[in-house]
Amino acid sequence: MGDGIYVKGLKAWFGDSLVLKGVDLTVAPNAVTAIIGPSGCGKSTFIRCINRMHETVPGARVDGQVLLNSEDLYAPGVDPVQVRRRIGMVFQKPNPFPTMSVFDNVAAGLRLAGLRRKSRLQEEVERALRHAALWDEVKNDLDKSGVSLSGGQQQRLCIARALAVDPQILLMDEP
Amino acid sequence: MSPGLRRLVNAAMSGLTFLTAILVVCPLLLIFGFLLYQGASAINVDFFLHLPKPVGEAGGGVANAIVGSLILIGLAVVVGLPIGILGGVYLAESRDRRLPWIVRFVADVLNGVPSIVFGIFAYTVVVIPMRRFSALAGGLALGLIMIPIVLRTTEEMVWLVPNALREAGLGLGLPRWKVSLRIVIPSARAGIITGVMVAVARIGGETAPLLFTALGNRFWHQGIDQPIAALPLQIYAYAIAPYDDWHRQAWAGALVLITLVFLASLAARLATRGRTVAR
Numbered sequence: 001m002g003d004g005i006y007v008k009g010l011k012a013w014f015g016d017s018l019v020l021k022g023v024d025l026t027v028a029p030n031a032v033t034a035i036i037g038p039s040g041c042g043k044s045t046f047i048r049c050i051n052r053m054h055e056t057v058p059g060a061r062v063d064g065q066v067l068l069n070s071e072d073l074y075a076p077g078v079d080p081v082q083v084r085r086r087i088g089m090v091f092q093k094p095n096p097f098p099t100m101s102v103f104d105n106v107a108a109g110l111r112l113a114g115l116r117r118k119s120r121l122q123e124e125v126e127r128a129l130r131h132a133a134l135w136d137e138v139k140n141d142l143d144k145s146g147v148s149l150s151g152g153q154q155q156r157l158c159i160a161r162a163l164a165v166d167p168q169i170l171l172m173d174e175p
Numbered sequence: 176m177s178p179g180l181r182r183l184v185n186a187a188m189s190g191l192t193f194l195t196a197i198l199v200v201c202p203l204l205l206i207f208g209f210l211l212y213q214g215a216s217a218i219n220v221d222f223f224l225h226l227p228k229p230v231g232e233a234g235g236g237v238a239n240a241i242v243g244s245l246i247l248i249g250l251a252v253v254v255g256l257p258i259g260i261l262g263g264v265y266l267a268e269s270r271d272r273r274l275p276w277i278v279r280f281v282a283d284v285l286n287g288v289p290s291i292v293f294g295i296f297a298y299t300v301v302v303i304p305m306r307r308f309s310a311l312a313g314g315l316a317l318g319l320i321m322i323p324i325v326l327r328t329t330e331e332m333v334w335l336v337p338n339a340l341r342e343a344g345l346g347l348g349l350p351r352w353k354v355s356l357r358i359v360i361p362s363a364r365a366g367i368i369t370g371v372m373v374a375v376a377r378i379g380g381e382t383a384p385l386l387f388t389a390l391g392n393r394f395w396h397q398g399i400d401q402p403i404a405a406l407p408l409q410i411y412a413y414a415i416a417p418y419d420d421w422h423r424q425a426w427a428g429a430l431v432l433i434t435l436v437f438l439a440s441l442a443a444r445l446a447t448r449g450r451t452v453a454r
Contacts, residue, residue, distance in 0.1 A: 056345055058270050085348030095339035099361040109347040112357060158343070165347060 004029040005050065005169065010064035012045050012054055019045055022064070044092065047171045051087035052080040068169070085113070088167030092174050094154035096146030096161070103142040105157055109165035124164055132160035210433060214426030222427060227393055227409070233420055237428050239395050243310070243404035244379060246396055247389060250314025251378055252371075255321030259374070260360075260367060262322070263329025268355055279330075286323040293319045294384030302388060310396065310403035313389030317378040324377060328370025332363040365446055372443030376436045382407035406432050 005027040012020040019042050027033045035043050048054040049062055052073060066073045073083050096105050104111075106125045115121060125142075129135040134156040138149070146157055162170060176184075221236045228235030262282075266275045297316035302308055336359050344354035360367070385391075390402040391412060397403075406428055413425035 051346065053342065053346060056342070081348055081350045083348075084346055088348075089346035091339060091342060091346070093339060095337070095343045097340060097343065097358055097362070099358075099364070108344075108358075109349070112347070112349050112353055161343075161347065 006065075006067040006070075007050070008065040008067070010046070010049055010066065011062070012042075012049055013061040014045075014057065015059040020049070044173050047089075047173060050169070051089055051171055052083045053089065055080070085165060086167055087169040087171060088162035088165060090155070090159050090162050090170065090172045094151060094158050096149075096154050096157050098145065098147045100146055101143050102138050102146050102149070102157060105146040106160045106164050108161060113165065125160075128160040128164035131163050132156045134160055207433065210426060210430040214423065214428075214430040217423040217427035218430065222424075222431075226395070227424075230416075230418060230421075235424075237404075237406065237409050237424065237431070239392065240404040240406045240409035240428070241431070243389070243392065243396055244406040246310055246399070246403060247313050247317055247385070247405055248375055248379060250310060250399065251317035251321055252375070254315055254318025255325055255374065256371065259322045259325025259370075260329050263326045263367075264333050264355055264360060266326070266330040267333035268351075268359070279327075282323040282326050285319075286327070289383070290316075290320055290381050291383035291386075293317075294386060294388050297384065297388045305400065307400065308388060308390035308402040310389055310399040310401065313385045313403065313405065314399070316384035316388050317381060320378050320381065320384065321374040324374040325367075325370050328373065329363070329367050332366030332370065333359055335366070336362045368446045369443040372439050372446070376439040376443075379436055379439065380407055380432055382411055386411075406435075 005025075007023055007025040007027075010020055010023040011018060023046060035046065037043050045054060050066055050073075052062075054060050054062055062074065064074070068087070072078070097108060100108060103125055106128050107121050110121060110124055115124075126135060126139075129138065134153060137153060138144075138157075141148075147154065149157060159172075221234055222238075223236060223241065224238050225234070225236035226239050227237065262278065266278060269275050293316045296319065297312045301312035301315055305312075340358055340362060341354055344358045345351070349357075385405050385408050389405050389408065391408040392402045392404040394404075410425045410428040410432065413421040413428065416422075
């Protein structure tokens, strides 16, 4: 698949306050790596730097290198949208799209990326829901609203949504 | 404070707030009741289906004015809706600080500008060059009045959409504009519709900006480049005329107008019932 992630001298700011003071880390490919630490120590901020989500916060800034397949994700000319397509993310709190059904939630990423064929969409949605261990519970309720599910089911829905676009890396923030 | 006194103050204040709440409802009920009393007798099927009759002939209706008002509102929506909604989304979604601040301030000022000024503006930029009063000029004036109302409500509603939803979209690898268009705006839809209905209810009753733009017309509409009838204008024309029959028609017209505004507000309420997303 790939040759892992190399983080070199990663610094992150919120406004003027420096919250990550030079992090170096190597993450092995095709493995599950957990980052642990007390609350407020910057775990979320750190993983949000890996798919360039940190910079979407007003006033936030990042410095340093994050290499994926020896390509610097922070090099000039790299499109953060493309980075996020390859590195998926599941957030701390479930955040399904409230205006969409279960099916549409999972299909959202594929659809908005341009996939239109109904049969392909159905296949991909089923595959993603199976991988998130949610398929058996929702296969008869695919038209129901995503927010009608229970909290745990909503989070698995969000995992399925992230898996559907087939990311190389999946970042999970205490899901 | 002794318990007895405290209870007394509590009762007094509760009574006072209740009384003021009643006072808020009173004017509407009084106006509506008075309109019913004065205008109900002139309302019949003809009133909704026929053109006005010449002076001296009894009967006739304001059908052309109702249709005209709808056309004017349609034109106003074409002008005001896209600008108001897209501008509101910009205000809420932009990361820039200064330009949104200026736009917000200007919109609030615009909201306070007397409506007749919008009429003068439309008169200057449309009526004078075209050398003719027209539905187009009236629609422009009304559309400009809509912009700040739609803009500010859209902004509020888009701002209420939880940030987690934006992050979910961005995290899926969607560009910002797609996140705004496909995720944020649909989530705020109910609130935006309310804003639009409030704006429509407001412009539906505007008279001053139409006086020297749409002008009024005693016949069915003859194209948007021609003078057009409108309900508020018709009421105005009838009310200042010296004929009892016309006065009755004016009351009836006012009753129809207030009913339409009531229905628009009601529709807005129903559209948003229990579907607001809180941050």
